[in-house]
Amino acid sequence: MKVAIASENGKVFQHFGRTPEFSIFEMQGGKVVEKSLLKCGDSGHGALAGLLAESGVDTLICGGIGGGAINALSSLGITVIGGAAGDVLKAAEAFAEGKLETDPNFSCNHHHHEGGCGENHGGDHECHCH
Numbered sequence: 001m002k003v004a005i006a007s008e009n010g011k012v013f014q015h016f017g018r019t020p021e022f023s024i025f026e027m028q029g030g031k032v033v034e035k036s037l038l039k040c041g042d043s044g045h046g047a048l049a050g051l052l053a054e055s056g057v058d059t060l061i062c063g064g065i066g067g068g069a070i071n072a073l074s075s076l077g078i079t080v081i082g083g084a085a086g087d088v089l090k091a092a093e094a095f096a097e098g099k100l101e102t103d104p105n106f107s108c109n110h111h112h113h114e115g116g117c118g119e120n121h122g123g124d125h126e127c128h129c130h
Contacts, residue, residue, distance in 0.1 A: 001027045003095060004038070004052050006062035007088045014063030014085070017048065024055065025092040032092050049073045061091060064106050082106030 003026075005012060006019035013019040019040060026034035038055060040048060049072040052060060059079045070080050083106030084091050094100040 001059065002055070002057050003027055003059045003061060003092060004055070004057040005084070005088050005091055006060070007037075010088050012061070012063050012084045012086060012088055012091055016060075016062045016065035016069050016082075019048070019062070022052065022055075022057075023088045023092070024057070025096075027092075027096045030096050030098070032089075032096055035089070035092070049076055049078070052076070052078055059095075061095060061100070062106075 002024065004022040004024050006016050007013050007023040008020050010023075021040055022038040024036045024038050025032050038051070040051065049069065052073070053076040057078055059081060060073055061081045061084045063082065063085060065080060065082045070082075073080050081095070081100070081102060083102030083104060084100060085103070091100060
């Protein structure tokens with residue numbers, strides 16, 4: 001199984017569409033057997049799904065992700081697990097062991113706003129990237 005984790009500096013990145021890279025893990029028998037890094041460049045939401053599919057990824061682990069991105073990934077046969085946080089390697093190992101803890105309120109319900117997830121956006125806007 002090939003698993004991608006949206007990442008930056010060894011941590012789970014909290015906004016799928018803006019992730020600078022993916023940590024890629026090959027897993028067998030409940031263990032991580034190989035790891036690599038896939039840089040995203042200037043890829044946007046739609047291109048990221050294709051990039052992961054071209055890389056043979058089966059599962060994506062991330063922090064926050066919107067419904068459109070989930071649909072795009074699902075249509076390519078990629079399972080999405082949102083709501084992860086913390087160290088990428090620890091998340092990969094926990095997933096391989098079936099022990100990954102996630103926040104069930106992981107969806108990003110926002111688009112085209114300034115600042116990153118977790119910031120105070122003001123007004124009635126509510127960011128669900130945690």
